[in-house]
Amino acid sequence: FDDPVYILFTSGTTGKPKAIVQGFGVHLNHLKETVLHCDLKKNDVCFVYTNAAWMLWHWMTATLAIGLTLVLYDGSPAPGGDWSTLWRVCEREGVTYFGCGAKLLDATQAAAVSRKALIPKLPQLRLITSTGSPLSIKGAAWVNQQFLDSRPRLSSLCGGTELNGCLAIGCPILPVFENELQCPPLGMDVAVLNDRGHRVRNSLGELCCFTPSPSMPVFFWGDNEGKRYTSAYFERFSPSIWAHGDLAEQSSRSGFFVRGRSDATLNPGGVRLGTSEYYELLAAHFASDIMDSVVVDVQNVGVVLFVVLSKLSHGPVPTELVKAVKRKLKEQLSPKHVPRHIVRVTQIPLNQNMKKMEVLVKRICNDRPREEWSDMLDNLFDKSAIEDFLTWAKDQRRTPSARL
Structure with missing residues (x-):
């Protein structure tokens, strides 16, 4: 397993991308996840919408070892704003398994509800996987309603480039519960730890793994002494515990809820809050008013919610x-979730895989030195997306009273 196979670069959402050297064991891990957890077979037709820079590309191409048919697509997921495009590819090619990022499902749901896209029913479809970020409750509900004829299993995945695989995944013989990742992968002791390093259920903590995985990095390229590898994953609790960097909850059923990145965690009044809770609530109750959002904790200010409004005013x-959002957050989450400010921006910074760059926004808004976040700029999908946040941070410096 120590023989290098290829190098993958992480997405750069939390800093300079890491050059991960993967060993041969990654192929075994891919087969475990696709054959046993996804229940893929030789007669399946597999279509995962991804680019070649994302670990999903390698995860997808590994399914060729099963002998199934692979569908490749090159281009925008919604050319000319048509969010039915990928689903029509599924219809034409007889796709039985479709995988994508959660944001694509959410965007399709919004287009379908507004009748801007006519999505086919796809009676042959038996599995949909979602990854990259937590899938909204509305997005999941739409999938279940849209494909009533085939009733595909909707399986959310959580993992990363570092493992080229998952820490929480689906299972074909377990029930699916709303917004919950079904189980840890076979052979991996995955748990949520609190700040004292104790396993907890139904409580926020760090998503961790106690057992080695065959797809763990052999080393980081250029990290000859292993210092960056160790500091990234093994310093949080113990040299034998992999801390993945995600804030999560483990249910009494042993499933998982992923609440966002640990380094993007909000901490008003010493209470840890996950960012995904905000995004789920906004998608469920304010989808017609708010297109996208990002929430960060700003020192001496508090929680700030930045939103992109649907109307072009x-x-x-x-x-x-503002009042309606704050009221709903207080009623459905807690008073601690109510942001100090709700600020309008023109767009949210996303990386090349369409993940929100929360840590970048957090560092800019906290007026951190540019060298602490400049490495992230190379992975921005649109570099102009940070302009509104730079302006907001500058205004905070200019008018300290705005912090009060």
């Missing part, structure tokens, strides 16, 4: 919308 977020 100018000016701040309407007062009535």
Whole structure:
């Protein structure tokens, strides 16, 4: 397993991308996940929408070892704004397994609800996987409603480039519960630890693994002494515990809820809050008003929610919308979740895989030195996306009273 196979670069959402040298064991891990957890077979037709720079590309191409048929697509997921495009490819090619990022499912749901896209029913479809970020409750509900004829299993995955695989995954013989990742992968002792390093259930903590995986990195390229590898994953609790960097909860059923990145965690009044809770609530109750959002904790200010509004008007977020969002957060989550400010921006910084770059936003808004976040800029999908946040941080410096 120590023979290098290829180098993968992490997405760069939390800093300079890591050059991960993967060993031969990664192929064994891919087969475990695709054959046993996804239940893929020789007669399946597999279509995973991904680019070649994402670990999903390697995960997808590994399915050729099963002998199934692979569908490749090169281009925008919604050319000309048509979010039915990929689903029509599924219909034409007889796809039985479709995989994508959660944001694609959420975007398709929004287009379908507004009748901007006519999505085929796909009676042959038996599995849909979602990854990259937590899938919204509305997105999951739409999948279940849209494909009533085939009733495909909707399986959310959580893992990373570092493992080229999963830490939480689906299972064909277990029930699927709303917004919950079904189980840890076979052969991996995955748990959620609190700040004292104790396993906890139904409580926020760090997503960790106690057992080695055949797809663990052999080393980081250029990290000759292993210092960056060790500091990235093994310093949080113990040299024998892999801390993945995700904030999560483990249910009494042994499934998982992923609440966001640990380094993007909000901490108002010493209470840890996951960012995904905000995104789920906004998608469920304010989808017609708010297109996208990012929430960060700013020192001496508190929680700040930045939103992209659906309407193309100018000016701040309407007062009535601010009140409605704060009221809903207080009622459905807690008073601690209510942001100090709700600020309008033109777009949210995303990386090349369409993941929100929360850590970048957090460092800019906390007025951290540029050298602490400049490495992340190379992976921005649109570099102009940070302009509104730079302006907001500059205004905070100029008018300290705005922090009060």
